[in-house]
Amino acid sequence: MSDAIFPARVIICEVAPRDGFQSEDQWIPTEQKIKIIRALANTGVQSIEVTSFVHPKAIPQLKDAEEVVKGIEDLTHIKFRALVPNVKGAQRAIAAGIKKLKLMLSATDSHSLSNANCLVEEAQRGFEPIVDLAQKHNVEVGGSISVAFGCPYEGKVPLEKIVTIVDRYKKMGITEVSLADTTGMANPKQVYQYLGVLKKEFPHMTFSMHFHNTRGMALANVVAALQQGVIHFDSSVAGLGGCPYAPGATGNIATEDLVHSLEEMGIETGIHLDRIIDVAKDVRNMLGHDGGSYMLQAGPCSKLSPKPTAQEKLEK
Amino acid sequence: MSDAIFPARVIICEVAPRDGFQSEDQWIPTEQKIKIIRALANTGVQSIEVTSFVHPKAIPQLKDAEEVVKGIEDLTHIKFRALVPNVKGAQRAIAAGIKKLKLMLSATDSHSLSNANCLVEEAQRGFEPIVDLAQKHNVEVGGSISVAFGCPYEGKVPLEKIVTIVDRYKKMGITEVSLADTTGMANPKQVYQYLGVLKKEFPHMTFSMHFHNTRGMALANVVAALQQGVIHFDSSVAGLGGCPYAPGATGNIATEDLVHSLEEMGIETGIHLDRIIDVAKDVRNMLGHDGGSYMLQAGPCSKLSPKPTAQEKLEK
Numbered sequence: 001m002s003d004a005i006f007p008a009r010v011i012i013c014e015v016a017p018r019d020g021f022q023s024e025d026q027w028i029p030t031e032q033k034i035k036i037i038r039a040l041a042n043t044g045v046q047s048i049e050v051t052s053f054v055h056p057k058a059i060p061q062l063k064d065a066e067e068v069v070k071g072i073e074d075l076t077h078i079k080f081r082a083l084v085p086n087v088k089g090a091q092r093a094i095a096a097g098i099k100k101l102k103l104m105l106s107a108t109d110s111h112s113l114s115n116a117n118c119l120v121e122e123a124q125r126g127f128e129p130i131v132d133l134a135q136k137h138n139v140e141v142g143g144s145i146s147v148a149f150g151c152p153y154e155g156k157v158p159l160e161k162i163v164t165i166v167d168r169y170k171k172m173g174i175t176e177v178s179l180a181d182t183t184g185m186a187n188p189k190q191v192y193q194y195l196g197v198l199k200k201e202f203p204h205m206t207f208s209m210h211f212h213n214t215r216g217m218a219l220a221n222v223v224a225a226l227q228q229g230v231i232h233f234d235s236s237v238a239g240l241g242g243c244p245y246a247p248g249a250t251g252n253i254a255t256e257d258l259v260h261s262l263e264e265m266g267i268e269t270g271i272h273l274d275r276i277i278d279v280a281k282d283v284r285n286m287l288g289h290d291g292g293s294y295m296l297q298a299g300p301c302s303k304l305s306p307k308p309t310a311q312e313k314l315e316k
Numbered sequence: 317m318s319d320a321i322f323p324a325r326v327i328i329c330e331v332a333p334r335d336g337f338q339s340e341d342q343w344i345p346t347e348q349k350i351k352i353i354r355a356l357a358n359t360g361v362q363s364i365e366v367t368s369f370v371h372p373k374a375i376p377q378l379k380d381a382e383e384v385v386k387g388i389e390d391l392t393h394i395k396f397r398a399l400v401p402n403v404k405g406a407q408r409a410i411a412a413g414i415k416k417l418k419l420m421l422s423a424t425d426s427h428s429l430s431n432a433n434c435l436v437e438e439a440q441r442g443f444e445p446i447v448d449l450a451q452k453h454n455v456e457v458g459g460s461i462s463v464a465f466g467c468p469y470e471g472k473v474p475l476e477k478i479v480t481i482v483d484r485y486k487k488m489g490i491t492e493v494s495l496a497d498t499t500g501m502a503n504p505k506q507v508y509q510y511l512g513v514l515k516k517e518f519p520h521m522t523f524s525m526h527f528h529n530t531r532g533m534a535l536a537n538v539v540a541a542l543q544q545g546v547i548h549f550d551s552s553v554a555g556l557g558g559c560p561y562a563p564g565a566t567g568n569i570a571t572e573d574l575v576h577s578l579e580e581m582g583i584e585t586g587i588h589l590d591r592i593i594d595v596a597k598d599v600r601n602m603l604g605h606d607g608g609s610y611m612l613q614a615g616p617c618s619k620l621s622p623k624p625t626a627q628e629k630l631e632k
Contacts, residue, residue, distance in 0.1 A: 187580040187581050190580075215614055220538075222536075257531070265504065294529075294532035300531075308426060
């Protein structure tokens with residue numbers, strides 16, 4: 001932190017409608033999903049990951065991807081992105097009007113087999129026609145790497161693996177890669193070290209960070225990334241999320257907690273804290289639970305208690 | 317973090333027996349307290365804050381201070397410290413055989429009135445005879461400052477207030493001051509900035525940090541303090557703790573979470589992670605709850621899952 005000048009502003013992408021909703025056991029009705037996304041769009045957030053165009057048998061919770069997108073198409077001030085696992089998904093997303101696709105692969109073969117039933121190399125080959133298709137339709141594509149710091153099957157992921165995967169993304173013409181700590185195994189020292197090398201090796205690549213708070217390290221990891229000049233972060237309202245294939249995974253860092261901490265540090269997010277806390281409450285009411293949210297428990301620092309007076313105390 | 321060389325080793329003081337137990341509504345039987353302290357003493361921790369010699373009417377949960385100390389007096393490898401609010405408490409602690417006393421005052425008059433029914437200045441005057449008494453008995457004394465970063469009644473605490481209070485401690489001959497974020501209002505940028513000034517103003521003072529995780533910022537604050545070269549931290553097994561007078565306060569950073577994160581960063585604590593997690597489980601079983609512990613929920617990063625095989629997945 002010593003010589004770091006923290007960025008004045010960061011850009012948050014809200015991922016609860018995809019990473020959160022897909023992890024719920026219960027079916028969330030389409031109109032509820034649309035209602036939450038519309039409420040999120042009113043908080044000041046600039047970017048929302050709205051769904052995944054995945055096979056309905058793989059993730060039935062998101063089988064209504066087209067209808068969800070239809071229900072929010074008038075919200076032109078928000079950048080909507082959607083996850084696409086294959087060409088079919090990309091075709092569906094583009095047909096639905098999505099302007100930004102997100103690719104996802106795992107850093108390790110073990111996690112890739114568990115999550116996508118293929119090896120990392122196979123996943124990468126599958127991305128090439130998606131990128132071609134997107135270019136043809138003038139649609140943006142971002143890459144992502146799950147379990148980028150630690151894998152629940154293989155442990156710590158060596159930096160060289162990440163360098164190799166980012167390089168492959170770069171060769172496909174991709175200029176933005178999200179590094180996901182899918183099961184909360186990253187630590188701040190590692191995040192700082194990995195990003196230091198990655199930013200040097202890939203000076204024109206935009207890195208965004210996706211931290212789960214499984215072991216309580218998410219915010220410390222955000223601060224480490226800030227110290228490396230990263231300004232793009234994913235977070236999830238009410239701390240929803242997790243990976244259905246990653247044992248022990250709990251929620252993403254909660255958007256309201258991230259906004260609160262950044263605001264306390266004097267870093268702008270553009271998101272109104274009171275509004276995002278209200279959405280978090282709605283989400284908790286809707287689902288009957290949250291995914292770990294300090295704001296829902298304690299509220300912001302700025303909410304002070306009435307001062308006691310000496311008189312009051314002396315009368316006790 | 318850029319030019320910071322993290323310390324190789326930090327020293328943790330376990331505070332659950334004081335800060336945790338005093339916050340419980342239920343009465344914890346003396347023999348249970350002794351059992352937990354004895355289990356803690358077996359984890360590799362070097363220092364434990366065992367109780368507070370406070371008036372039994374003020375904090376009835378700790379009215380058994382003498383009996384607790386009696387029950388652990390054979391554990392000579394551990395440095396036991398106790399909180400003393402006044403001369404009477406100091407006399408009791410010294411008579412019980414405690415070799416390190418901790419003084420506590422608040423950074424703000426509002427919190428001081430609420431917590432100790434006196435102004436900060438009155439609290440400071442009250443410390444002088446305690447320091448004299450301790451010197452006479454060759455007993456160590458450390459100072460502490462509650463709500464050192466933010467006060468639930470007054471908001472952000474100006475750094476100048478802390479400088480003035482530390483200076484007063486220094487003039488009393490005290491060489492160690494604990495900065496307590498009693499209600500979880502500190503942020504990493506503030507911690508880094510405050511410590512930067514304090515370490516420059518008081519180069520011979522040892523600062524220790526006591527962070528509550530009320531708003532999820534405790535670990536990020538620890539990392540910020542590490543980056544300023546601080547190596548003394550308080551934490552509480554199972555995340556117990558809080559201040560009975562501080563509205564909204566939840567637990568201290570959990571010892572098992574702190575040990576886990578530091579270990580992941582390659583920083584030694586001397587505490588066996590598996591043993592401290594076992595004590596946290598015992599504490600949770602004893603009390604019927606914890607105070608927020610990621611290790612109790614998700615377990616350590618090192619606990620990997622069995623690898624899936626391609627074959628298994630293909631047979632699905």
